Amino acid sequence: MEIKYVNLPKLFQMLIWIIAVMFFTVGCGTPTATPTAVQVSFTDAASPLPTSNITPTQPLLEIQTAEPEATEIQPTEVQPIEVTPVILLQGKFEGADKDHTGAGTATIYQRADANYYLSLKDFSVCCGPDLYVFLVRKPSSAEYAELGEFLEISSLIAITGDQDYELPENIDLSQFKSVAIYCKPFQVIIAFATIN
Numbered sequence: 001m002e003i004k005y006v007n008l009p010k011l012f013q014m015l016i017w018i019i020a021v022m023f024f025t026v027g028c029g030t031p032t033a034t035p036t037a038v039q040v041s042f043t044d045a046a047s048p049l050p051t052s053n054i055t056p057t058q059p060l061l062e063i064q065t066a067e068p069e070a071t072e073i074q075p076t077e078v079q080p081i082e083v084t085p086v087i088l089l090q091g092k093f094e095g096a097d098k099d100h101t102g103a104g105t106a107t108i109y110q111r112a113d114a115n116y117y118l119s120l121k122d123f124s125v126c127c128g129p130d131l132y133v134f135l136v137r138k139p140s141s142a143e144y145a146e147l148g149e150f151l152e153i154s155s156l157i158a159i160t161g162d163q164d165y166e167l168p169e170n171i172d173l174s175q176f177k178s179v180a181i182y183c184k185p186f187q188v189i190i191a192f193a194t195i196n
Contacts, residue, residue: 083111083112085109085110085111085112085117086109086110087107087108087109088108088109088110088116088173089107089108089173089195089196090105090106090107090108090195090196091105091106091178091179091193091194091195091196092104092105092106092193093105093106093120093123093125093179093181093191093192093193094191094192094193095190095191096188096189096190096191096192100125100126100127100128100188100189100190100191101124101125101126101127101191102124102125102126102181102190102191102192102193103122103123103124103125103191104120104121104122104123104124104193105120105121105122105123105193106118106119106120106179106193106195107119107121108167108173108195115166115167115169116166116167116171116173117164117165117166117167118133118135118153118164118165118167118179119162119163119164119165120162120163120164120165121162122162123160123161123162123163124159124160125156125159125160125181125190125191126159126190127159127190128183128185128186128188128190129183129185129186130155130183130184130185131155131156131159131181131182131183131184131190132152132153132154132155132156132181132182132183132184133152133153133154133155133156133165133179133180133181133182134147134150134151134152134153134179134180134181134182135150135151135153135167135176135178135179135180136148136149136150136151136176136177136178136179136180136192137149137150137175137176137177138177138178139177139178139194147180147182147189150180150182151168151171151176153165153167156181176195177194177195177196178192178193178194178195179192179193179195180192
């Protein structure tokens with residue numbers, strides 16, 4: 001029996017060629033679906049935003065500030081300070097005799113303006129017509145037999161009740177010792193008050 005030796009390199013090259021042909025045939029013979037390309041447009045993203053040609057006729061937000069109201073400042077009324085008149089002289093009324101009676105208080109005050117006035121408080125007198133108020137230099141009824149020097153102040157406002165009489169300016173009160181209620185028609189003293 002005769003043994004033949006095969007040239008292995010040639011056989012090996014033929015095998016590679018067959019495999020290559022088969023691979024090419026399988027890879028290219030069956031058509032495959034071609035994927036559809038998705039086109040993404042970046043035009044919108046890259047392009048600037050459209051501008052509006054509409055011009056607003058008024059601001060979108062209008063802030064209104066209210067003007068402060070004018071406050072009228074009222075002038076403060078200054079209240080005058082009341083000064084209590086000062087008591088200078090005072091005395092109690094009594095009747096000049098048993099037929100004539102008198103009661104109440106005679107007080108001479110000085111105001112803040114330095115003027116004087118005579119005030120009769122809780123006053124009553126009886127009786128006689130046409131009565132007058134005198135300031136007398138004599139201090140008591142014991143000396144009323146003669147009235148002596150006096151200053152007529154005014155006719156009596158009323159025989160009862162509180163009443164005031166203005167005294168003359170620049171009067172010297174140190175010259176007078178009593179207040180008398182005098183009846184002119186009968187020329188008698190009805191009541192008196194010694195003041196000190």
